[in-house]
Amino acid sequence: MIVFRMGLAAVTALALAMSMSAMPSAMAKDWTKLVIATEGAFPPYNMTTPDGKLVGFEIDMAHDLCARMKVECTIVAQDWDGIIPGLNAGKYDAIIAGMSITPKRREVIDFSVPYVSSPATFEVPKSMADLPMLGERINLDDKAASDAAIAKLGSALKGKIVGAQVSTIQADFLKTYLSKDIELRTYPSNAEQDLDLAAGRIDMAFASSSYLVSAFAKPGGEKMKMSGPFVTGGMMGAGSGVGLRKADTDLKDKFDAAIKASYADGTMSKLTVQWFKIDVAVKY
Amino acid sequence: MDLAFLGETLLRLASAIPTTLELAFVSVSIGLALALLLALLRASSVIGAACVRAYVFVFRGSPLLVQIFLIYYGLGQFDAVRESFLWPFLRRPWWCAILALALNTAAYGSEIIRGGLAAVPAGSIEAGRVAGMSRFTLYRRIVLPLALRQALPAYGSEIIIMVKSTSLASIITITELTGTARQIVSDSFRAIEVFVCAGLIYLAINFVLTRAVLLLERTLTPHARGVPR
Amino acid sequence: MQAYFSLIGFGPQGWGAQLAWATLMTLSVSVAAFATGTVFGVAGAWAKLSGGPVLRGLADAYTTVLRGIPDLLVIYLFYFGGSALLTRLGTLMGHDGFLGLNGFVVGMLAIGVVSGAYQTEVMRAAYLAIPRGEIEAARAVGMGRALMLRRIVAPRGLRIALPGLGNVWQQVLKESALISVTGMVELLRQIHIAAGSTRLPFDFYATGAALFLLLTTITSLLFRGAERRTQRHERAR
Numbered sequence: 191m192i193v194f195r196m197g198l199a200a201v202t203a204l205a206l207a208m209s210m211s212a213m214p215s216a217m218a219k220d221w222t223k224l225v226i227a228t229e230g231a232f233p234p235y236n237m238t239t240p241d242g243k244l245v246g247f248e249i250d251m252a253h254d255l256c257a258r259m260k261v262e263c264t265i266v267a268q269d270w271d272g273i274i275p276g277l278n279a280g281k282y283d284a285i286i287a288g289m290s291i292t293p294k295r296r297e298v299i300d301f302s303v304p305y306v307s308s309p310a311t312f313e314v315p316k317s318m319a320d321l322p323m324l325g326e327r328i329n330l331d332d333k334a335a336s337d338a339a340i341a342k343l344g345s346a347l348k349g350k351i352v353g354a355q356v357s358t359i360q361a362d363f364l365k366t367y368l369s370k371d372i373e374l375r376t377y378p379s380n381a382e383q384d385l386d387l388a389a390g391r392i393d394m395a396f397a398s399s400s401y402l403v404s405a406f407a408k409p410g411g412e413k414m415k416m417s418g419p420f421v422t423g424g425m426m427g428a429g430s431g432v433g434l435r436k437a438d439t440d441l442k443d444k445f446d447a448a449i450k451a452s453y454a455d456g457t458m459s460k461l462t463v464q465w466f467k468i469d470v471a472v473k474y
Numbered sequence: 475m476d477l478a479f480l481g482e483t484l485l486r487l488a489s490a491i492p493t494t495l496e497l498a499f500v501s502v503s504i505g506l507a508l509a510l511l512l513a514l515l516r517a518s519s520v521i522g523a524a525c526v527r528a529y530v531f532v533f534r535g536s537p538l539l540v541q542i543f544l545i546y547y548g549l550g551q552f553d554a555v556r557e558s559f560l561w562p563f564l565r566r567p568w569w570c571a572i573l574a575l576a577l578n579t580a581a582y583g584s585e586i587i588r589g590g591l592a593a594v595p596a597g598s599i600e601a602g603r604v605a606g607m608s609r610f611t612l613y614r615r616i617v618l619p620l621a622l623r624q625a626l627p628a629y630g631s632e633i634i635i636m637v638k639s640t641s642l643a644s645i646i647t648i649t650e651l652t653g654t655a656r657q658i659v660s661d662s663f664r665a666i667e668v669f670v671c672a673g674l675i676y677l678a679i680n681f682v683l684t685r686a687v688l689l690l691e692r693t694l695t696p697h698a699r700g701v702p703r
Numbered sequence: 704m705q706a707y708f709s710l711i712g713f714g715p716q717g718w719g720a721q722l723a724w725a726t727l728m729t730l731s732v733s734v735a736a737f738a739t740g741t742v743f744g745v746a747g748a749w750a751k752l753s754g755g756p757v758l759r760g761l762a763d764a765y766t767t768v769l770r771g772i773p774d775l776l777v778i779y780l781f782y783f784g785g786s787a788l789l790t791r792l793g794t795l796m797g798h799d800g801f802l803g804l805n806g807f808v809v810g811m812l813a814i815g816v817v818s819g820a821y822q823t824e825v826m827r828a829a830y831l832a833i834p835r836g837e838i839e840a841a842r843a844v845g846m847g848r849a850l851m852l853r854r855i856v857a858p859r860g861l862r863i864a865l866p867g868l869g870n871v872w873q874q875v876l877k878e879s880a881l882i883s884v885t886g887m888v889e890l891l892r893q894i895h896i897a898a899g900s901t902r903l904p905f906d907f908y909a910t911g912a913a914l915f916l917l918l919t920t921i922t923s924l925l926f927r928g929a930e931r932r933t934q935r936h937e938r939a940r
Contacts, residue, residue: 238900240718240897241721269884269885269886271656271659272782272885275663275783279790280786280787356657357657357661375567376647377647381895384899384902385547388550389547389551391565391567409901532916534873535919536911536916537879539881540891540894540908540912540915541912543895543911544911544912547898547904547905548909549905551904638772638773645884655776656779665783666787669784673780676772676773677771
């Protein structure tokens with residue numbers, strides 16, 4: 191038994207040493223140090239430069255918010271489909287990755303107040319005829335009107351292959367409302383989806399409009415265009431917020447205050463205009 | 475322990491088993507045919523042998539995941555490929571996965587078969603020649619059966635490896651076992667339970683396969699049965 | 704062609720420096736994983752050869768399970784499960800808060816544990832292939848266990864195991880590509896990033912395949928050299 195305990199202690203000590211050297215894990219609850227995860231593949235929100243640096247709207251915003259909260263932040267990259275389990279597993283303390291605040295995600299993590307909001311829409315090759323309801327809005331909160339609009343959309347999309355990033359509000363929308371009309375293909379990140387759209391493996395993609403603006407600026411993006419309606423409300427969530435563990439309510443309060451302060455002095459709007467060309471900051 | 479969640483997870487994962495088995499079965503079948511062709515080509519001429527060696531070198535020397543990406547995303551880069559008659563196949567992730575898996579296993583399989591062919595006793599071949607068998611009959615009746623029996627244990631491991639390799643298809647949007655597990659994780663945000671369940675299913679599949687190969691080995695080696703070793 | 708070389712070159716528009724760094728990462732995570740696997744392999748082979756029924760059963764379960772499930776799943780399990788387990792252990796030791804593992808450690812452990820299962824089998828087979836006469840002779844001259852291990856079993860076994868270990872190494876090197884799913888920037892991850900950002904997937908994946916081929920070829924030559932060295936005096940006999 192003693193041997194067993196000593197062994198356990200040794201293993202734990204080793205593991206502790208390894209994990210501490212491995213990662214600047216935030217363990218202090220007074221939040222002087224914070225590890226923030228982002229995807230690094232969702233321009234212009236967050237992206238990775240050729241030399242491996244993380245840049246983008248959310249990187250700038252995170253540094254601004256951290257300065258306001260007076261904490262020292264480290265930003266790490268994490269693949270999208272593991273980003274929520276990673277938060278709850280304690281790999282980092284916050285997610286800033288263009289993550290929309292939705293009821294489903296709220297079941298497992300908490301969110302700050304939203305900082306930006308941009309509706310979802312379709313991306314199609316320029317050679318393709320426009321989808322119906324171009325530029326109109328479908329608000330899922332207005333059930334009667336949105337049901338009719340979605341039925342019309344469904345018949346226009348019959349038999350098409352539509353791509354979306356896995357585990358996003360866009361993929362959920364397609365699954366919930368259009369699964370009987372379309373074939374849904376989900377991707378680990380938007381980069382793969384764009385490659386498949388360019389190759390013609392999928393007929394169209396469904397993504398956040400602010401993401402699409404930046405995708406069009408990349409090589410090959412000039413052959414694509416936005417089409418069909420903008421979808422908002424309901425399961426599409428209330429804009430993007432900082433993802434946090436449910437237990438860390440004190441951290442949520444800090445982020446909420448920082449986001450509101452950043453909006454109040456105009457920093458948030460300035461940053462969105464810089465990265466998105468339009469002001470998509472949530473108003474307070 | 476959330477039993478209801480585990481049950482639901484197992485049920486959803488079980489519905490993906492056919493896709494995994496189908497991927498493995500189709501790619502192993504195509505791969506075996508290719509491997510036989512490669513082994514014969516290797517025995518045919520010096521140039522043939524050099525080509526096969528280069529093929530085996532490339533496919534065994536690089537990761538399968540890179541091969542999958544190269545076929546799936548890489549080929550789609552060229553207009554010529556997209557306008558060719560192959561595109562209806564290459565457009566589907568399923569066929570890209572089959573192609574990559576089959577090409578990969580063919581490289582390993584051809585080496586296994588080569589080993590099997592090398593192990594055919596020269597005496598058996600001479601006996602066949604003496605009996606006046608043609609080259610084709612000799613291969614069909616003597617060389618191939620003996621070589622296949624010799625190669626079976628190694629080929630059995632290759633099949634297990636292929637079943638495991640089908641998990642990589644999940645990375646190009648195919649919802650086989652691992653892909654389904656990843657989807658459940660991204661829906662439920664619970665990782666460990668789901669991946670453990672998926673692991674158990676793979677173990678069960680491979681256990682059954684191992685037994686089946688052993689059984690086949692015993693049927694193909696009747697003279698060894700009942701002989702004390 | 705020139706466009707391709709400026710793309711993978713070391714110029715301002717080139718990805719050369721990143722690819723070189725990533726290749727180094729792939730190599731170092733593979734070496735770390737292989738070494739981890741050797742620790743598991745020695746322990747597993749020892750348990751299978753001279754352990755009691757419990758240890759033998761554990762070692763059998765270890766090799767069966769790890770060789771029966773896809774490596775991708777093992778990586779996912781270590782990635783998500785590892786930090787949960789560490790956190791729980793940490794709490795046990797009176798440590799408050801979360802503990803995490805980075806991609807390198809996850810990759811090293813996951814690939815290491817898998818390769819350990821294969822190394823177990825290689826080393827067990829090598830031990831069994833040592834001529835019994837040599838071990839008996841060593842016993843007869845009164846060698847202790849440690850001395851016998853050092854003078855007879857280790858050198859003799861290593862010589863027999865080298866080709867098998869060489870195969871496991873190749874496997875480790877190729878499996879290391881799977882670590883890219885954890886977001887750790889090794890060779891495949893860097894290739895993936897470059898392919899997505901330039902929209903030239905063929906150029907980059909082909910480059911990736913070539914770099915992996917280079918690594919496997921060079922290291923297999925090293926292993927073959929080592930094999931030849933250890934067999935020197937045998938040929939002389």
